[in-house]
Structure formats: C-alpha cells, structure tokens
Amino acid sequence: MFFIKAFYWLWLFIVPAGILVFFAIWLYFKSSEYLPFSIILGLFGIVSGVAFAEYVRRKYGLDNFFGRLMATPDIDGGNVMDEKPGIKKEVSKGHDKTQK
Numbered sequence: 001m002f003f004i005k006a007f008y009w010l011w012l013f014i015v016p017a018g019i020l021v022f023f024a025i026w027l028y029f030k031s032s033e034y035l036p037f038s039i040i041l042g043l044f045g046i047v048s049g050v051a052f053a054e055y056v057r058r059k060y061g062l063d064n065f066f067g068r069l070m071a072t073p074d075i076d077g078g079n080v081m082d083e084k085p086g087i088k089k090e091v092s093k094g095h096d097k098t099q100k
Helices: 002-030 032-059 062-070
Strands: none
Touching: 002 032, 002 062, 032 062
C-alpha cells in the first residue's frame, strides 16, 4: 500500500512542479540571463507541488481522491445527475404515465 500511495503522491507532485520546472528550463534556454528567474520559478514549482500533494493527502486522502477522479458512475449503474447539487429531479404527484 505504501508504493501505491507514494505513486499517487508523486503523480500529484509532478503536475505543478513539472509544468513550472519545464517553463523555467525553457526560459533559461531562451536566454541565459534569465537564470535567477528560472531558479526561482523552478523552486516555486517544487514547493507548490509538495504543497498541493500534501493538501490533497490530508484533506481527501490520496486513494480516495484518485478513486473519485477515475470513477465512472454512468457506466457502473449510478446516475450522475442524481449526485449533482442544485439539480432537482422532476417528480409528479401521483400521476404515473404508465398506469391506465
């Protein structure tokens, strides 16, 4: 179970860290005078990746978070429209169209 949770944590870490570090490397290769800004941007990406992964781990739990992301209630038999807040089902009062 440790390896699964570590994999999920790294998956969440890589999203913000990877994007910002990639942008920092691209900025440095564009011009080497942007080196200080690239270092700051890369460090910010790493810190934000750790913060995001820890936030999700503490608030939702890693396996629960990814389980909800990958769930397919429309295929598994649940109705997606029943679970959304603000959407009310239309209920008729005693009138069933199938009865004669």
